[in-house]
Amino acid sequence: MTPPRADAEGAGVVEGSDGVAVELRGITKRFPGTLANDAVDLTVRRGEIHALMGENGAGKSTLMSVLYGMERADAGSVIIDGREVAFASPSDAMAAGLGMVHQSFKLFDSLSVAENVVYAAEPRRFGLVDLAAARRRVRELAEEHGLSVDPDARVGDLPVGLRQRVEILKLLHRGARTLILDEPTAVLTPAEADALFAVLKSLAAEGRTVILVTHKLREVLEGSDRVTVLRDGRVVARLVTAETSADQIAAAITGRAVELDRIHAPGTAGEPVLEVAGLSTDAVRDVHLSVRAGEIVGIAGVAGNGQSELVQALAGLRATTAGRVTLRGGDITHASATERRAKGLAYVPEDRHAVGTAPAASVADNLAMGHHRTSLSSRGLLPPAAVRAHAKRLVERFGIKTSSPEVPASALSGGNLQKLLIGRELAHDAPVLLVEQPTRGVDIGAIQTIHDQLIAYRDAGHAVLLVSAELSEIRGLADRVLVMYEGRVAASYTKDEADERTLGLAMAGGDTRTQVKAAD
Numbered sequence: 001m002t003p004p005r006a007d008a009e010g011a012g013v014v015e016g017s018d019g020v021a022v023e024l025r026g027i028t029k030r031f032p033g034t035l036a037n038d039a040v041d042l043t044v045r046r047g048e049i050h051a052l053m054g055e056n057g058a059g060k061s062t063l064m065s066v067l068y069g070m071e072r073a074d075a076g077s078v079i080i081d082g083r084e085v086a087f088a089s090p091s092d093a094m095a096a097g098l099g100m101v102h103q104s105f106k107l108f109d110s111l112s113v114a115e116n117v118v119y120a121a122e123p124r125r126f127g128l129v130d131l132a133a134a135r136r137r138v139r140e141l142a143e144e145h146g147l148s149v150d151p152d153a154r155v156g157d158l159p160v161g162l163r164q165r166v167e168i169l170k171l172l173h174r175g176a177r178t179l180i181l182d183e184p185t186a187v188l189t190p191a192e193a194d195a196l197f198a199v200l201k202s203l204a205a206e207g208r209t210v211i212l213v214t215h216k217l218r219e220v221l222e223g224s225d226r227v228t229v230l231r232d233g234r235v236v237a238r239l240v241t242a243e244t245s246a247d248q249i250a251a252a253i254t255g256r257a258v259e260l261d262r263i264h265a266p267g268t269a270g271e272p273v274l275e276v277a278g279l280s281t282d283a284v285r286d287v288h289l290s291v292r293a294g295e296i297v298g299i300a301g302v303a304g305n306g307q308s309e310l311v312q313a314l315a316g317l318r319a320t321t322a323g324r325v326t327l328r329g330g331d332i333t334h335a336s337a338t339e340r341r342a343k344g345l346a347y348v349p350e351d352r353h354a355v356g357t358a359p360a361a362s363v364a365d366n367l368a369m370g371h372h373r374t375s376l377s378s379r380g381l382l383p384p385a386a387v388r389a390h391a392k393r394l395v396e397r398f399g400i401k402t403s404s405p406e407v408p409a410s411a412l413s414g415g416n417l418q419k420l421l422i423g424r425e426l427a428h429d430a431p432v433l434l435v436e437q438p439t440r441g442v443d444i445g446a447i448q449t450i451h452d453q454l455i456a457y458r459d460a461g462h463a464v465l466l467v468s469a470e471l472s473e474i475r476g477l478a479d480r481v482l483v484m485y486e487g488r489v490a491a492s493y494t495k496d497e498a499d500e501r502t503l504g505l506a507m508a509g510g511d512t513r514t515q516v517k518a519a520d
């Protein structure tokens with residue numbers, strides 16, 4: 001691992017950069033109406049795990065895009081291994097030893113692990129791709145870095161944690177010495193996240209460098225060496241992880257005290273409004289549940305145990321093979337998604353990009369979507385003034401950071417798009433809300449806002465079915481908790497019973513409900 005040498009005259013070599021892998025000096029990047037990065041300085045030492053944190057829209061992704069050659073800064077310099085660089089594209093950044101794992105992986109599902117890892121940098125024999133060498137290479141890299149994965153597996157068949165491994169192996173194959181990971185644990189199970197951090201720590205111990213963009217305080221405290229916090233495009237804190245606390249980081253991020261992991265008091269439940277009896281789909285088996293007015297029912301489970309499929313079936317987006325669903329007493333088992341909506345079912349899907357929003361439409365139009373039959377509309381039409389006023393209200397209520405409601409939704413940062421989606425669905429005031437992963441990619445201050453809004457929604461007498469991979473979210477919000485395992489509801493707990501250990505065991509397939517009761 002030799003850093004690139006300066007040329008004979010030493011041009012481009014920056015003084016005082018020993019032991020520094022990446023240095024950004026005075027990076028400024030402006031978008032129309034937004035100063036996304038304002039003279040940002042960031043120093044990342046070789047061999048460290050450096051967390052980059054900050055509210056949604058603080059400028060983290062923009063800064064990483066500048067570093068990785070995807071965006072050109074208006075001012076400032078990028079220094080890699082002591083040498084000033086000017087990347088015109090990510091391939092320049094890769095050639096200088098940087099590698100980025102994006103939130104949506106860039107892999108070919110139909111190809112094998114080995115083919116993906118060596119893609120565009122294949123070992124060749126007599127001009128042909130040498131697949132045997134590719135397989136060997138994957139095995140070597142996997143062994144060297146503790147990243148075991150079968151070189152012959154088809155990528156599309158792998159769980160998300162292993163697909164992420166393939167991305168990392170691909171970067172290592174291309175010689176990346178600095179890895180940038182954008183919210184890498186957002187879609188991982190807790191066990192996969194632990195495995196990822198073990199890998200990152202061993203890469204750092206080898207002298208590689210990791211830059212981690214994340215909102216998760218716990219993983220930053222456990223897994224990083226230093227933290228840089230951005231707010232409104234500027235650096236507001238540089239912290240040594242071992243010398244700081246969750247509260248200090250949270251205060252740096254939001255500029256105020258945040259109550260972390262609050263457990264909300266239970267609500268007062270009324271009549272059942274959503275009733276599910278014996279529901280089955282391709283991935284769900286014989287589910288019985290009911291959600292009452294004024295109640296939040298949480299569904300916990302390791303990703304892939306049928307939670308998403310259950311909610312999709314309830315939303316009318318997945319075929320039901322058996323069972324019966326009633327909404328406020330009316331049978332909706334075979335109703336379309338549109339009919340269910342009209343009957344009072346709102347839905348916040350997990351995938352905000354593919355199903356939830358229209359990126360080219362404006363923020364205001366996205367917030368108005370589906371409101372053609374609500375008080376916003378006048379004979380099925382949406383008057384522009386009403387759309388604007390509606391957008392203004394929701395932008396304020398949910399703290400959606402945007403230079404104007406007229407910009408396209410694609411200009412919003414990831415977390416702000418999530419706030420838009422939640423805001424739009426809550427504004428329907430529907431008697432039943434199905435919500436999946438409401439705070440994925442959302443900063444800690446906004447998590448508090450979204451949680452408060454969901455509780456207020458419940459207290460106004462609505463029923464909420466909440467699916468979340470975050471146990472702290474389930475415990476904080478839900479009045480009752482169901483755990484799904486292998487497509488079934490494996491256990492059901494009251495708020496008091498649902499401690500982290502009990503839920504964790506049930507999620508792993510061991511229903512401890514009876515033991516807990518016996519011990520009481």
Ligand SMILES: Nc1ncnc2c1ncn2[C@@H]1O[C@H](COP(=O)(O)OP(=O)(O)OP(=O)(O)O)[C@@H](O)[C@H]1O
Pocket residue numbers: 031032034035036054055056057058059060061062063401402403410411412413414415416441443
């Ligand atoms: N292409 C663009 N056009 C206009 N504005 C943009 C564009 N990309 C980003 N912005 C704006 O720049 C600011 C910084 O966005 P950025 O995506 O860097 O934030 P972030 O810290 O990564 O947020 P998140 O945590 O939500 O991912 C935001 O106000 C965003 O709306």
